[in-house]
Amino acid sequence: MKVRVNDDRCVGQGMCRLACPEIFELNDEDGHAYVKMTDVPPELEHAVDHAVRSCPEGAIETY
Amino acid sequence: MPEDTAQVCVTDFDPADVDYAGWRERFPDLQKQCPVFKSTGQNGYWVAAGYPELTEMMRDWETFSSAKHWEKEGDVPTGGNVVPPVPARAFIPVETDPPKWKKYRFLLNPFFAPKAAKSYTGVVTEVATALIDRVIEKGEVDITRDFTNPLTALSTLRILGINYSEDEWRRWSLPFHQLAYARGTEEFGQCLADLEWIRQQLSAAVDLNWAEQQPGLFGTLCHANTAEGKLSKQELIDIGMMVLVGGVGTTTALFSNTMIYLSQDLEARQRLIDEPELLDKAKEEFVRYFSPINSQARTVTHDTEVCGASMKAGEQVLMALGAANRDERVFPDADTVILDRMPNPHVGFGAGIHRCLGSFLARVFFEVMFREVMTRMPDIMVDEARVRRFPSATSVNGLISVPATFTPGHKVGSGALA
Numbered sequence A: 001m002k003v004r005v006n007d008d009r010c011v012g013q014g015m016c017r018l019a020c021p022e023i024f025e026l027n028d029e030d031g032h033a034y035v036k037m038t039d040v041p042p043e044l045e046h047a048v049d050h051a052v053r054s055c056p057e058g059a060i061e062t063y
Numbered sequence B: 001m002p003e004d005t006a007q008v009c010v011t012d013f014d015p016a017d018v019d020y021a022g023w024r025e026r027f028p029d030l031q032k033q034c035p036v037f038k039s040t041g042q043n044g045y046w047v048a049a050g051y052p053e054l055t056e057m058m059r060d061w062e063t064f065s066s067a068k069h070w071e072k073e074g075d076v077p078t079g080g081n082v083v084p085p086v087p088a089r090a091f092i093p094v095e096t097d098p099p100k101w102k103k104y105r106f107l108l109n110p111f112f113a114p115k116a117a118k119s120y121t122g123v124v125t126e127v128a129t130a131l132i133d134r135v136i137e138k139g140e141v142d143i144t145r146d147f148t149n150p151l152t153a154l155s156t157l158r159i160l161g162i163n164y165s166e167d168e169w170r171r172w173s174l175p176f177h178q179l180a181y182a183r184g185t186e187e188f189g190q191c192l193a194d195l196e197w198i199r200q201q202l203s204a205a206v207d208l209n210w211a212e213q214q215p216g217l218f219g220t221l222c223h224a225n226t227a228e229g230k231l232s233k234q235e236l237i238d239i240g241m242m243v244l245v246g247g248v249g250t251t252t253a254l255f256s257n258t259m260i261y262l263s264q265d266l267e268a269r270q271r272l273i274d275e276p277e278l279l280d281k282a283k284e285e286f287v288r289y290f291s292p293i294n295s296q297a298r299t300v301t302h303d304t305e306v307c308g309a310s311m312k313a314g315e316q317v318l319m320a321l322g323a324a325n326r327d328e329r330v331f332p333d334a335d336t337v338i339l340d341r342m343p344n345p346h347v348g349f350g351a352g353i354h355r356c357l358g359s360f361l362a363r364v365f366f367e368v369m370f371r372e373v374m375t376r377m378p379d380i381m382v383d384e385a386r387v388r389r390f391p392s393a394t395s396v397n398g399l400i401s402v403p404a405t406f407t408p409g410h411k412v413g414s415g416a417l418a
């Protein structure tokens, strides 16, 4: 599983980092999210799924 | 919602009516029948109550505008965040649309991003310590009026770098609380007069900063360069007011409601004390469950259809965040507080471009308040019989007064606030 944040949709809600801090970090300019790694290790897939479903903007995509 | 089941409900339930009580019970019922409905209250307006419908509409700022139009006494107000529109200046950035919105929001973002917000923890703790020192020996506190309202207002002033004197702390904080509930009461006249006084103080602060830049966010804004040059005095005052209005009533409503809840559910309270790492998720759950801002309005810019509802340009739509946050399609057991709820895509801080600027600061406020109260007044209990709620479901789900008692303790400082 790979993951990315669609910055056109992200408004910096920060719920992704709460769900999976290992993958998601928020930048210091506007609080928008970025991923620290695109390849999701199997043990984090569950947490990334929670992040996807916690983002009110639908900004997180797995592929 | 599938097309073929789409239908438009019309109801006389008027969430924007200041006299209406019992919205908590009515909203979920209506929402189940219709995620988007029409209220015949006021002059008639739409209400978006379903989660997927509301989030989609809030993201579409081009169709659902926040812009407020009112210049001077005598003008008919249109747009803005309240149903019906009120004759007052627009709050910026919240009652503006892009491109204007972008100019202000991008300027403010770095000062409220996660790292900046965290850096204010020390300032907030100082104010919290002083406020607790003022009541700790009495064993009695009004959580709303003597703690969270002044804490948020005075901390914000310190972050802005605006000086206030010891004997004026109440005047700097209380009006932001009264603004949310006192309309139509005797208190309101005083509240408006105090807000005007605060505007004058901010105006003087602009002059001071223009003469010589002072430390703090306000000084930085006074000298900031935007694409159109420096901000005008009026813009600076409006931004200062917005940052104060945005953070005070909301955070006060959140913490006051939470303390009432934690005086009833002692098991939840104990869990939060035993497992402090739970607090991050619990904070979000309280924001969802209490939805301190339970609605915000938008105005339709061109005829459109949502869920079978034909909306016409110029009509207002109330985005019922509090209802969307209880949508069972997204939040199983929506009417229950689940401290570690996950996933939790709540819209308590809004959705789309206007999503709360101060959400990370609000989280800092909450953390400090919870920690200080639980450390220094561990047995605090709200006296429910004396709690006074706002008279209605206006846009803020708040409390006028939340008296509580605890075993008296000792001061750690002088209690000075300035």
Ligand code: HEM
Pocket: B066, B081, B092, B093, B094, B095, B105, B112, B242, B243, B244, B246, B247, B248, B250, B251, B254, B287, B291, B292, B293, B296, B297, B321, B347, B348, B349, B350, B351, B353, B354, B355, B356, B357, B358, B359, B361, B362
């Ligand atoms: C628990 C506390 C808070 C809650 C529940 C809350 C909620 C909200 C909501 C729902 C919105 C969106 C309004 C809309 O879409 O029309 C918003 C916007 C805003 N909030 Fe907060 N807020 C809180 C704390 C704060 C704090 C501490 C500040 C201080 C800086 C703040 C400043 C703002 C500003 C400036 C906006 C407008 C943003 C824009 O238009 O781009 N809020 N807030």
Ligand code: SF4
Pocket: A005, A009, A010, A011, A012, A013, A014, A015, A016, A017, A031, A032, A033, A054, A055, A056, A057, A058, A059, A060
């Ligand atoms: S939860 Fe969504 S909107 Fe929020 S920071 Fe993460 S990706 Fe962005």
